[in-house]
Amino acid sequence: MYSISGTCRLGADIHIDIRKYEHYSELVFEEYAFEGSPVLPTVREFHLSLQRWNQLVSNLADIEQTIQELKNGRDVRLEEHLGGNYYLSIKGGFETVTLRKYRIKEGGTDLRPTRTGITLKFEEFERLASLIPAIERLVPELTTIQPCYMQPDHANLLVALYCSECNPNSAL
Numbered sequence: 001m002y003s004i005s006g007t008c009r010l011g012a013d014i015h016i017d018i019r020k021y022e023h024y025s026e027l028v029f030e031e032y033a034f035e036g037s038p039v040l041p042t043v044r045e046f047h048l049s050l051q052r053w054n055q056l057v058s059n060l061a062d063i064e065q066t067i068q069e070l071k072n073g074r075d076v077r078l079e080e081h082l083g084g085n086y087y088l089s090i091k092g093g094f095e096t097v098t099l100r101k102y103r104i105k106e107g108g109t110d111l112r113p114t115r116t117g118i119t120l121k122f123e124e125f126e127r128l129a130s131l132i133p134a135i136e137r138l139v140p141e142l143t144t145i146q147p148c149y150m151q152p153d154h155a156n157l158l159v160a161l162y163c164s165e166c167n168p169n170s171a172l
């Protein structure tokens with residue numbers, strides 16, 4: 001069970017809920033869509049842990065620069081690992097920022113996109129960036145969470161090498 005500590009609207013049909021569980025919180029993107037046949041209203045959810053959110057925030061300057069260069073007509077792309085095979089990507093031709101979980105299929109070697117993801121228009125992402133201080137006020141523990149690679153146990157090389165968050169595919 002969880003409670004909602006806050007809701008931040010990003011666009012007409014997309015918002016973020018901050019879900020607070022007993023021992024942790026997470027950010028959940030919720031997008032309303034009309035899909036399928038027959039067409040039915042659905043809610044698409046995308047969950048981001050606080051640590052992965054912090055990783056996104058720490059890459060904000062690169063992300064904003066990529067968006068600006070694309071708006072100026074330059075052909076650039078960006079891919080950032082947020083942890084646990086969750087990636088943020090921006091590429092030319094789409095005015096969007098995509099957050100998506102990837103995985104290596106059993107027996108395979110390629111990292112492939114899964115259906116778990118969310119796509120934000122540039123203006124929705126810019127709204128998200130402007131909400132960072134508000135989200136940090138709603139989730140005070142965000143300011144004290146250390147990046148995974150800074151956790152004390154990562155001083156042990158084997159722990160760091162096989163960490164499912166930092167190096168999710170190393171055990172394969």
Ligand SMILES: [Zn+2]
Nearest residue numbers: 148163165166
């Ligand atoms: Zn780690």
